[in-house]
Amino acid sequence: MTQPLWQKSGIQIDAKIMRFLAGDDVLLDREFFLHDITASKAHVEGLAHIDVVSIDEAAALKRELDALADDFRSGAFVLDDRYEDGHSAIEARLTERLGDAGRRVHTGRSRNDQVLVATRLWLKDKLVALETHCRAIAEVCLERAAQPAVPLPGYTHLQRAVVSSTAMWFAGFAEGFIDNALRARQTLALIDANPLGTAAGYGVNLKLDREHTTKALGFSRMQVSPIYAQLSRGKFEMAVLEAIASAMLDLRRLAWDLSLFTTAEFNFVKLPAEYTTGSSIMPNKRNPDVVELLRASYASVAAARTEIEQLLSLPTGYQRDLQFSKGSIFHGVRHGLMALELVPDLLARLQWNDEVMRAAIEPTMYATDVAIEQAAAGVPFRDAYRAAAEAAASAGAGRTPEASLAARTSPGAGDDLRLDELAARLAAIEPPVN
Structure with missing residues (x-):
């Protein structure tokens, strides 16, 4: 493993402890690595704006960051257990290629x-x-x-x-x-x-x-x-x-x-x-x-x-x-x-x-229709409910599923699905932009 970013002189690194500290971090960082590179480029630009790195150094750093991204995509660079994590790999690569300019890239930021x-x-x-x-x-x-x-x-x-x-x-x-x-x-x-x-x-x-x-x-x-x-x-x-x-x-x-x-x-x-x-x-x-x-x-x-x-x-x-x-x-x-x-x-x-x-639609499944029809005709709903329950076995006489659905006129029900309204709600969420 390359030397950790936080390594100080006089402190001996224990390999077992380092394995525990690193865990699966370097493997997981493969998922986030290209985003880390993108953010590093923006950070370099920001450092150039306040003269922490020169214009030439910023250009070189950005060029090497782009090269690192290309190498990562192609497999020429592999993020593996040579590094503690993806952040360390970026800094190590920049330092290897650009020396002091690479050592400056972490100025003003933390892992x-x-x-x-x-x-x-x-x-x-x-x-x-x-x-x-x-x-x-x-x-x-x-x-x-x-x-x-x-x-x-x-x-x-x-x-x-x-x-x-x-x-x-x-x-x-x-x-x-x-x-x-x-x-x-x-x-x-x-x-x-x-x-x-x-x-x-x-x-x-x-x-x-x-x-x-x-x-x-x-x-x-x-x-x-x-x-x-x-x-x-x-x-x-x-x-x-x-x-x-x-x-x-x-x-x-x-x-x-x-x-x-x-x-x-x-x-x-x-x-x-x-x-x-x-x-x-x-x-x-x-x-x-x-x-x-x-x-x-x-x-x-x-x-x-x-x-x-x-x-x-x-x-x-x-x-x-x-x-x-x-x-x-x-x-x-x-x-x-x-x-x-x-x-x-x-x-x-x-x-x-x-x-x-x-x-699979059996006669008793029309009992609710019967009760509501009676209630709409003036029968108190609870009375209509009891009567429909007693005659549930014959509730389907002369009825069809299509007629039941056609009579379901409450908004969103079988005869009034409001699909146009739903489509409009979906259209109002503008398609995402990558």
Whole structure:
């Protein structure tokens, strides 16, 4: 391993302790490394603006940072256990190539604000991806909800309740994922603050050009207080995980529906073959493994959020405990986005078994229609309710699922889905810009 940035003369480094201190940091930093390089370029420009590095030195540093990014992308440079972390690797590379100019690059910053800004840029990218996936899911749901509605039993308590439809089912998830897209956008607005230049949490005795780095890095505002910059670490990561978790909760319920609907007992849905797998011993089986793993994926996001929350039992200022948040945020975000990316194609291609669903609508499922019709005619609702309950077995006489849906005229119900209204809400969330 190269000499740590904090190494001082006269102190012997113990290899076992260094392995514990470094942990998986250098491997995790591969995910954030290009953002760290981008932030380093902005920092160099800011240092040049206040004459800490010369114009020529700044140009050389930026050139080498670009070369490092290219080498990292191509595999010519590997971030590995030669380095304590990605920050150390950047400084070591610049020092190797440029000598004293490379040694100046850390002036006015700490690894604390360095990791904050790299992570913040990474989180912004992931929120854009989250919004994109939620938008795509909502669009597919709206498209399928606009197709001719097929009667589908509506359930409460997992018991057959009232007549529903495929259009209502898709419209419900469309609205859910529109809200999830909006939450991603709102979370992006929350975290879109530049922490670079706050150093170790107390500022520095240099008039850093933080306005420039804020603009150069594409942040909407500066994170003003150095103390709050440190307090926001973990808090902002949790906010991102909560935005993903919101989408994953809807996905979990959607996956649960599909898990039930694909059973032989329901037989409402046929999945695309690519979304099923076979059994290793039972030749007759096709298992909905993808749907089951989509259903389980919320757990990874929730676990990541919980781990970060437990780390945040800390006083003001940076504490090394926060190093462990990197793994949590990386794994939780990565898994959540990977799951959501699969959903639009799955929903676009699943097939409903129309006749089976129609056959599952039994006469008692019209009892609510009967009670409400009687109440609308002037019978006190509770009396109409009791009468409909007593005659529930014959409630379907002369009725069809289509007629039940057509009579459901309350806003959002079977005859008034308001899909245009939902589409307008989605359109009002302007598409994300990378």
